[in-house]
Amino acid sequence: xxxxxxxxxxxxxxxxxxxxxxxxxxxxxxxxxxxxxxxxxxxxxxxxxxxxxxxxxxxxxxxxxxxxxxxxxxxxxxxxxxxxxxxxxxxxxxxxxxxxxxxxxxxxxxxxxxxxxxxxxxxxxxxxxxxxxxxxxxxxxxxxxxxxxxxxxxxxxxxxxxxxxxxxxxxxxxxxxxxxxxxxxxxxxxxxxxxxxxxxxxxxxxxxxxxxxxxxxxxxxxxxxxxxxxxxxxxxxxxxxxxxxxxx
Amino acid sequence: xxxxxxxxxxxxxxxxxxxxxxxxxxxxxxxxxxxxxxxxxxxxxxxxxxxxxxxxxxxxxxxxxxxxxxxxxx
Numbered sequence: 001x002x003x004x005x006x007x008x009x010x011x012x013x014x015x016x017x018x019x020x021x022x023x024x025x026x027x028x029x030x031x032x033x034x035x036x037x038x039x040x041x042x043x044x045x046x047x048x049x050x051x052x053x054x055x056x057x058x059x060x061x062x063x064x065x066x067x068x069x070x071x072x073x074x075x076x077x078x079x080x081x082x083x084x085x086x087x088x089x090x091x092x093x094x095x096x097x098x099x100x101x102x103x104x105x106x107x108x109x110x111x112x113x114x115x116x117x118x119x120x121x122x123x124x125x126x127x128x129x130x131x132x133x134x135x136x137x138x139x140x141x142x143x144x145x146x147x148x149x150x151x152x153x154x155x156x157x158x159x160x161x162x163x164x165x166x167x168x169x170x171x172x173x174x175x176x177x178x179x180x181x182x183x184x185x186x187x188x189x190x191x192x193x194x195x196x197x198x199x200x201x202x203x204x205x206x207x208x209x210x211x212x213x214x215x216x217x218x219x220x221x222x223x224x225x226x227x228x229x230x231x232x233x234x235x236x237x238x239x240x241x242x243x244x245x246x247x248x
Numbered sequence: 249x250x251x252x253x254x255x256x257x258x259x260x261x262x263x264x265x266x267x268x269x270x271x272x273x274x275x276x277x278x279x280x281x282x283x284x285x286x287x288x289x290x291x292x293x294x295x296x297x298x299x300x301x302x303x304x305x306x307x308x309x310x311x312x313x314x315x316x317x318x319x320x321x322x
Contacts, residue, residue: 041274042260045250052263055270059277099284106280110273117269201250216281223288230295243299 009086011229012238018222025219032212039205053117058206060110062213064132067103068170070096070217071135074142075167078160088225090156091232093163094146095224099217101139108132119183127176128184131169138166152232 040058047054077093080086111129112122123129142159149155177186190203233239254260263270 037274042252042254043250045253046264051266052270053266055263056273059273063277063280098287102280102284106276109276113269113273117266216284220284220288223285223292227288227291227295230292234295234299240299240303243296243303246296 009084009088011088011091011233012236014088015226015229018226022219022222025215025222029212029215029219032208032215036205036209036212040209044202044205050118053114054202056110056114058209060107060114061206062210063103063110064107065210066213066217067100067107067132067135068173070100070103071138071163071170072167074100075163078163081156082160082164087232088229090160091225091228092221093156093159094228095221097139097142097146097159099220099224101136101143103217104132104136104139108136115183124183126183127180128173128182131173131176134169135166135173138162138169142166 036058040055044054044058046052074093074096077089077096080089081093108129111132115124116122142162145162146155146159149158176182177184188198190198190200230239230242261267261271
């Protein structure tokens, strides 16, 4: 177990393993995403109340759900950096922040666009929306902190602490719709019954999009981590060989 | 699975009366996907180009120093 842990922490090992996995992940993600988008845009029936705006759900829900998983991931990577000083964990933590910023930004923007139609307002200081906005600013804070501190070790420590403290906001976002009476609806239940309010023809494409967007997040996280590995290991022989052997 | 919900391309592009709202979300999603793929790929390309330039510069300096030292000895 410990051997596996230390091997996983090796940037070179991660780089080489991800080189083998990336093409497969990209192929699976592309198939899922094309299927999910085509299904959501063309085949999902119009909602009796929301009409075609139901198609916004297939982007908003996966993006918002995955934006919530990025902050704990960054906090766990930060904790590993603080406790075991694992270089790769800090590289992953650094890669998480801009992706989280993008995902949370789109969750807020798509929610505002959808809200304009179904709530009649772009924004409300409701618990779910406000806590997600706080997450957005926390991601801005982590990105800014990383670029403001010159020493990489000090930046890693400061970002790890901010990530761990900021992760307190994640359960608040998740359960805000249950704890408070919010404009935002609580989580929906799904049924295999074709006459239920959420039959399979509604949630199957949603699950496909969820897996597609999740895979996309993993792919972009791997790509950003790989760049970080190259930059930090640029004096290692294996990176010099890789640079010398590359065509561009 | 239900069939295609639109009878024409025009109807599909219109999305009922919600053209702006539906398509702007899908457009923003496309921007997110493109930006998060292009950024790391571009960073890698820049890194490799920079490292190659540095290696060439180091080789030139090493070559010049070597020639200088050979000149001093002779």
